[in-house]
Amino acid sequence: MAAARDLKATETAGSGDAVELAKRHLVQPWPFAGSVGAEARALIGEGDGIYITDGTGKKLIDGPAGMWCVNIGHRREELARVMYDQAMALSYNTPWYTMNAPSAELAMRIAGYAPGDLSHVFFTTGGSSAVETALRFMQFYNNVRGRAEKKLILSRGGAYHGSTYLSASLNGRPRDRDWMDGADDLVVKLSSPDPFRRPRGMSISAFTDVLVDEFRDTVGRVGADRIGAFVGEPVQASGGVIVPPDGYLKRIRQICRDNDILYVSDEVVTAFGRLGHVFASGDMFGIDPDMITFAKGVTSGYFPLGGVIISERLLEQLRRSNHPDAMFGHGLTYTSHPVGCAVALKNLDILEESVLAHTREVAPYFQAQLKALEELPLVGEVRGLGLMACVECVADRESNDPLQLDKDVGKRIDAHCHELGLLVRPLINMCVMSPPLIITREQIDDMVSILREGISRTVDDLRKEGVWQG
Known part of the structure; x- marks a missing residue:
């Protein structure tokens, strides 16, 4: 030795x-x-x-x-200085029974940019853990509401949602799953909204109808009472920058709303400026998801940080449930990390400026x-x-x-x-x-x-x- x-x-x-x-x-x-x-x-x-x-x-x-x-x-010196200053003030605190000021301020500012009633933020360490958190929250939410069977997740071909076990199970890119196991019993895959690969001679409008009909038919076949969430990137990033047809996301959002299926917009790539806005879901695509996941650009890569923005409606339903002692048994050692949140605050300043x-x-x-x-x-x-x-x-x-x-x-x-x-x-x-x-x-x-x-x-x-x- x-x-x-x-x-x-x-x-x-x-x-x-x-x-x-x-x-x-x-x-x-x-x-x-x-x-x-x-x-x-x-x-x-x-x-x-x-x-x-x-x-x-x-x-x-x-x-x-x-x-x-x-x-x-x-090499943005402003971010490096914030990282140093925050580490010298408070390098870490346990999120299990304490909190820090940068995380509270960042949650408030992020909520201010989110569409609809997305008003609360759970911070993670990156995109995979953000998607994993959203899915575990969906499971908890349905358990508390007495709907233990409502857990299936709809995803799409060409999707990439992470590398943790559950988030990776949603992936639909070629070769991602050839040699890897996944929670296949929990995931239902739909077609990629890729207009370039639509059948020859089919119009974009007709292709959009096919995608929406497939989604609606899948909900009918599988059963809305068994489907807990749909997870989709506004633009499928690692799948080849697949920009969906106009109106497609709005129509999918409506089907989810009509069937009490949580719509999770995976903005790990598209948020924090990639499409010119802090979040693309509302500003670019006109949708108000039940949850938005984010990471990457929130700190411009200077510190690992991600998160999930959650609808006030969902939290209020949990607070009014008959199980006030039910615990969302999920958290990470580095949830709400003070250095990461301080960096994200400065990064957001620079984006806004x-x-x-x-x-x-x-x-x-x-x-x-x-x-x-x-x-x-x-x-x-x-x-x-x-x-x-x-x-x-x-x-x-x-x-x-x-x-x-x-x-x-x-x-x-x-x-x-x-x-x-x-x-x-x-x-x-x-x-x-x-x-x-x-x-x-x-x-x-x-x-x-x-x-x-x-x-x-x-x-x-x-x-x-x-x-x-x-």
């Missing part, structure tokens, strides 16, 4: 080689069995504004904004410049909203074949873009872009120019290898 400790101390103090240390000791998220525990990924050393610097010193545009989250950009308005101003330009990439032969569609977009590559525009011959086309494009000065988010045959919200028009031009060249080089590679002749 002593020898092992000495070896570890030597590696830590003397190696300095993060890549080698990662291969020896670090288990990366979402690994493949053939490389699990023996893998190193692209090393990022620094960040500044919309840029990051990799382990070789190359400066890159941070196309994904970390993971949809570095909304106000890297200029970033939200700037996002709404540059978003149409961002979308238009990316849309021009559709002229490239490999690109089937560019879609998006606000400062999030997806470039979907296809082998055949007639059939929209998603490049079955090369499922790593997104990684190919990312590799070329990395060499040229841009980090993208590759998703099989797609490239997702969601840069920091402070990006300028000139920087958008740089980003799109590099992405265009990266796609063009990938076309050349595929043709030379005989993989694709489009």
Whole structure:
């Protein structure tokens, strides 16, 4: 044991080689069995504004904004100072029987932006735990109301809602669940609201009707008395930035309301400025959910924090129930963390001062410049909203074949873009872009120019290898 400790101390103090240390000791998220525990990924050393610097010193545009989250950009001294000041004042308090002032103030400010009667906030550590909390609250709510059978959850193809057991059970992306277990007995899957994949010749209006009819028919077939919640992202982010047809979410919301099914709007990605508003549910889509989950942009990635906003109506029904001693037995060690909440308050100040308005101003330009990439032969569609977009590559525009011959086309494009000065988010045959919200028009031009060249080089590679002749 002593020898092992000495070896570890030597590696830590003397190696300095993060890549080698990662291969020896670090288990990366979402690994493949053939490389699990023996893998190193692209090393990022620094960040500044919309840029990051990799382990070789190359400066890159941070196309994904970390993971949809570095909304106000890297190296904001204001946030770093708040983090330090709060840690020096109060670094932690147990949420089981004490509270802190930043969490109370943040809950009030967040509630002020939420639609409808969403007025109370439960803070978590991130998006997965936020969705998990919403689902556990639904279960508790129905138990207290004597409806123990009303627990099924409706989700959709293309969805991503987290990595905890229950939240991951809702996921509907390709390959997410191939080798993983889930609470399949609790989840009913519906179709993805992806207009690009609608049947050939079908209008958007007809496609919307099909989706709504499927939802209504599922409620009728399964039974509203057995369905506790519907969980849906306003825009399916990791599923490929799927923007639903106009009016679809409002119609789904009404069916939920008519059948006493809790509507949970998963805004882990779309909240805190990504679409130009603090929350997109009401301001962009005209819906008032029963709960909204959030994370990522609430602190711009500077500190792990998430949460659930809960309808006053639901809480009032619990307070008036015949079981006042029923306990919502759910909480996290870092619920309402004072440092995270203090950072979120300052982050919200910065968003309010200029970033939200700037996002709404540059978003149409961002979308238009990316849309021009559709002229490239490999690109089937560019879609998006606000400062999030997806470039979907296809082998055949007639059939929209998603490049079955090369499922790593997104990684190919990312590799070329990395060499040229841009980090993208590759998703099989797609490239997702969601840069920091402070990006300028000139920087958008740089980003799109590099992405265009990266796609063009990938076309050349595929043709030379005989993989694709489009």
